[in-house]
Amino acid sequence: MMTFLVELGEQVAATSFLEWVAVVLAVIYLVLAAHQSLWCWYAAAVSCAIYTHLMFAANLYMETVLQLIYIALAVYGWWQWRFGRGSTLASEVRSLSWQWHLAMSLVMAAIAAVIAMLLTAYTSADAVWLDTYTTVFSLFATWLLSRKQFANWWYWLVIDSVYVYLYASKGFVVTGALYFVYLILVCYAMWQWRITEQADKGAAAVAR
Template structure:
């Protein structure tokens, strides 16, 4: 990696913020803005931002989140194709919708299983000092990414939980720009839920 990206751009509360972290944060904010408006260009932004965050998180020894960013970059290609050409099971166009009761139960079960599974893996195979917090954000993000790709409104609630926990995790790691970014993400998760709910109701009214 070029030394420029590792060099500090500025400092927050005594901790240096690299150009790499700054660029990743800007792209991530743009990505969420696109997602809120159902603009498919958010997915390529997600790919680039995720790859940048692999390096940021690996340097901070947050290996679950670093690995998650690789997963995000790969899955973003799937999400992009879903938003461009995806359909529901009945053949209708992919639009914002709610999970069925069965889908909600499956999503909750996936969250409940993914958290300890990822945490135990991290504790066993890495030197992370926060396996359970890292495992929470990583495990639930897997579920949130799938729900986002399929335009289920509940994805924003999953991201809200992930973002709130991630704020505490990044405070612990001293990644202050990313702390601010994920605090903004938490607010945008609520805004995204409200925006998608409005779109869903408007779509139902036009139907």
């Protein structure tokens, strides 16, 4: 226990100001997304922009590319929530069928498998399969969020649970703890979206 606390303290002390800003903005992004606020995409874009700088400075070029993709998704999500299908409340968005989710999950799994095999063959990357699958499905879940599909939160429950294990097993205690906080926020977002849905249905019933 003492070793864990010492390691945690060392990692907290070693965390730069910019990284803390990125982390705080990532948390704000989830809280705002839970309330279906358009501002969540601004927080996401700035957080990812900071991570892009940090990853590039650390010579983590694949992570840099990933953060750039997240910025593009933040712009897309903002546009969808402002002008597209996400411009209405999530309760008004038609849910996609379980057959669609099954088919897309199989497609995402196949894409992740191909990428993982290529990384295994041509790089010395560690934890390739877990890292690749979480990355591919994270991008997919973010796209679902941009469309205000409630199912995105179910994907995030699984993804963030895997991230807690992945980062903790690699010694990134603070990051693992952050993803545990994300898990709590995902549960909060699910609860908040359901409350909004019930309130919207109640208002519609009264209007009739």
